[in-house]
Amino acid sequence: MKQKFNIITSTCVPLPLENVDTDQIIPARFLKATDKKGFGDNLFYDWRYDKDGTPKKDFVLNNPIYKGVILVAGKNFGSGSSREHAAWAIAGYGFRVVISSFFADIHKNNELNNFVLPVVVSEDFLAELFASIDADPDTEVTVDLPDQTVTNNGTGRSERFEINGYKKHCLINGIDDIDYLLQNKEKIEEWERKNRQ
Amino acid sequence: MNTLFDKIWDRHVVKTVEDGPTQLYIDRLYCHEVTSPQAFDGLRRRGLRCFRPEQIYCMPDHNTPTHDQDKPIEDAVSRTQVDTLARNAREFGLTHYGMMSPDNGIIHVVGPEKGLSLPGMTIVCGDSHTSTHGAMGAIAFGIGTSEVEMVMASQCILQQKPKSMRINIDGKLAKGVTPKDVALYLMSKLTTSGGTGYFIEYSGDVVRDMSMEGRLTLCNLSIEMGARGGFIAPDDVTFEYIKGREYAPKGEAWDKAVEYWKTLRSNDDAVFDKELSFDGGDITPMITYGTNPGMGMSIAGTVPMLDDIPEAGQGSFMKSLDYMGFKPGDKLLGHKVDYVFLGACTNGRIEDFRAFASVVKGRRKADGITAWLVPGSWAVEAQIREEGLDKVLEEAGFAIRQPGCSACLAMNDDKVPAGKYAVSTSNRNFEGRQGPGARTILASPLVAAAAAVTGRITDPRDLV
Numbered sequence: 001m002k003q004k005f006n007i008i009t010s011t012c013v014p015l016p017l018e019n020v021d022t023d024q025i026i027p028a029r030f031l032k033a034t035d036k037k038g039f040g041d042n043l044f045y046d047w048r049y050d051k052d053g054t055p056k057k058d059f060v061l062n063n064p065i066y067k068g069v070i071l072v073a074g075k076n077f078g079s080g081s082s083r084e085h086a087a088w089a090i091a092g093y094g095f096r097v098v099i100s101s102f103f104a105d106i107h108k109n110n111e112l113n114n115f116v117l118p119v120v121v122s123e124d125f126l127a128e129l130f131a132s133i134d135a136d137p138d139t140e141v142t143v144d145l146p147d148q149t150v151t152n153n154g155t156g157r158s159e160r161f162e163i164n165g166y167k168k169h170c171l172i173n174g175i176d177d178i179d180y181l182l183q184n185k186e187k188i189e190e191w192e193r194k195n196r197q
Numbered sequence: 198m199n200t201l202f203d204k205i206w207d208r209h210v211v212k213t214v215e216d217g218p219t220q221l222y223i224d225r226l227y228c229h230e231v232t233s234p235q236a237f238d239g240l241r242r243r244g245l246r247c248f249r250p251e252q253i254y255c256m257p258d259h260n261t262p263t264h265d266q267d268k269p270i271e272d273a274v275s276r277t278q279v280d281t282l283a284r285n286a287r288e289f290g291l292t293h294y295g296m297m298s299p300d301n302g303i304i305h306v307v308g309p310e311k312g313l314s315l316p317g318m319t320i321v322c323g324d325s326h327t328s329t330h331g332a333m334g335a336i337a338f339g340i341g342t343s344e345v346e347m348v349m350a351s352q353c354i355l356q357q358k359p360k361s362m363r364i365n366i367d368g369k370l371a372k373g374v375t376p377k378d379v380a381l382y383l384m385s386k387l388t389t390s391g392g393t394g395y396f397i398e399y400s401g402d403v404v405r406d407m408s409m410e411g412r413l414t415l416c417n418l419s420i421e422m423g424a425r426g427g428f429i430a431p432d433d434v435t436f437e438y439i440k441g442r443e444y445a446p447k448g449e450a451w452d453k454a455v456e457y458w459k460t461l462r463s464n465d466d467a468v469f470d471k472e473l474s475f476d477g478g479d480i481t482p483m484i485t486y487g488t489n490p491g492m493g494m495s496i497a498g499t500v501p502m503l504d505d506i507p508e509a510g511q512g513s514f515m516k517s518l519d520y521m522g523f524k525p526g527d528k529l530l531g532h533k534v535d536y537v538f539l540g541a542c543t544n545g546r547i548e549d550f551r552a553f554a555s556v557v558k559g560r561r562k563a564d565g566i567t568a569w570l571v572p573g574s575w576a577v578e579a580q581i582r583e584e585g586l587d588k589v590l591e592e593a594g595f596a597i598r599q600p601g602c603s604a605c606l607a608m609n610d611d612k613v614p615a616g617k618y619a620v621s622t623s624n625r626n627f628e629g630r631q632g633p634g635a636r637t638i639l640a641s642p643l644v645a646a647a648a649a650v651t652g653r654i655t656d657p658r659d660l661v
Contacts, residue, residue, distance in 0.1 A: 031608065076423070
């Protein structure tokens with residue numbers, strides 16, 4: 001899962017729905033695995049497949065004109081359950097970036113911890129991007145992590161996005177939080193001594 | 198720097214990462230079978246042990262069947278997950294309350310009832326409803342599996358400090374209005390993203406007047422407003438609840454603990470990033486009509502009209518109503534119900550069973566209703582029997598099942614069939630949450646009981 005992240009240019013998969021919760025991203029009955037593999041196959045399962053497993057033609061993942069490693073979703077993406085399986089499903093499917101105007105907290109962290117970049121854009125930018133993709137499914141977006149900018153190459157509109165310096169460093173260098181935490185065990189023990197009298 | 202949140206948070210800061218998050222010390226980690234196996238795997242891959250195994254408690258709850266728990270779980274994949282937790286707990290030297298152990302139940306019910314969740318603590322679990330433990334006056338929040346691994350490896354987590362919000366609910370709740378209704382009311386006002394980025398402190402007369410069970414319900418639902426967590430300053434109600442519980446401090450340690458816990462309150466001049474006030478008297482029994490918990494209304498209300506919804510959300514709104522089989526402007530009172538679920542970390546405690554029993558006493562379960570009454574833990578189950586509630590429920594045609602998360606997320610075989618309506622005391626009405634195609638109406642135990650004996654959405658105040 002540890003992938004180094006730099007600049008990505010790709011077409012997008014649009015999902016213009018608000019409040020997409022993690023139960024939709026990966027329904028609970030698919031959470032029974034004890035490893036992180038295979039979740040991409042069940043991404044958005046109940047929206048993607050009929051009861052008998054036939055792909056639903058009208059769902060965006062089944063529409064061959066939409067492809068790419070960037071998922072564009074409506075406001076409040078990833079609300080609900082803390083299941084990291086949702087991030088594993090998104091990463092497992094092959095998405096590297098999710099663009100939305102608002103993310104739920106826990107899911108946002110889960111994406112970052114799996115080297116998927118959540119990019120928060122303004123409502124305006126998002127609406128324009130959905131319109132661009134609707135008019136031309138080949139519209140490309142460039143996400144430049146070092147520069148912290150996201151550009152709709154269809155219209156040329158660009159916006160800066162926020163990410164803290166630490167997490168940016170982790171993504172660019174393919175380092176995770178545990179690597180970091182293990183470096184300062186002494187500090188942890190010092191805290192325990194101070195707080196355990 | 199003078200809110201209760203600041204006080205607990207600051208005390209647990211190990212280090213602040215430059216231009217980054219805070220490294221926060223965690224007092225308690227709870228693990229269940231669904232979100233932990235990959236974390237244990239991660240430790241094995243890195244050749245690590247748990248840093249502080251004595252601060253980690255494990256129990257299966259999501260997959261457990263609510264019948265025949267003494268027999269092996271029929272579903273092989275569920276069984277593997279439950280067995281994997283037991284094996285991992287053994288390998289890493291962690292306390293494990295397995296199925297059929299009298300200590301087992303839903304983590305968020307068991308933690309407080311054993312005195313494991315205490316005021317002033319930092320508590321995490323790979324489960325968004327960890328916010329429940331905030332009722333004890335603790336900073337408690339749900340985390341992902343990578344973060345579970347982080348805590349196992351270092352007893353710390355890297356987190357951005359959330360903003361602070363205080364929600365004051367003053368006045369008095371009317372008869373028939375419960376803490377669940379308060380939470381559903383708040384969600385309908387704040388939406389499911391109104392609390393995102395915040396940690397909520399609940400205060401005001403209504404909150405002070407709540408029992409611990411009620412506070413646990415309220416804090417449980419903080420995440421449904423998008424908040425990372427919600428908590429309540431500990432007071433005499435809290436101390437009374439904790440005293441004498443298995444892991445509660447005893448003797449001199451108790452006095453010392455209470456002395457410290459009494460300092461755990463926001464200063465009078467504390468400044469919050471956001472402050473909201475509501476009047477408890479405005480709240481009525483609530484139900485949801487849509488597919489997120491923010492889509493709630495008074496039980497006697499009508500589903501909003503399309504024009505009431507902002508344009509960008511209209512597509513999601515109509516998709517949601519279509520799924521539920523409702524139309525804008527519909528009145529839901531009197532609508533047919535097929536299933537009733539009492540339980541979950543939201544409403545699976547003794548008080549919830551008392552409330553349910555108070556409505557069904559002397560009545561009969563309606564024809565055509567399938568009712569699942571699932572205690573949150575074996576301790577709750579034992580108390581139900583001790584208080585004789587089991588007799589009341591049985592006489593009314595209801596059976597008590599064995600504890601677990603059950604139909605809240607239907608990972609076991611308690612699944613509501615497609616197209617059927619379930620009045621549920623759980624926390625989420627998402628599409629497919631209670632089974633593919635299931636239609637969930639969230640409500641309090643009183644509303645659930647009223648539906649169970651009438652077969653329809655019924656205002657419980659009409660039955661009392």
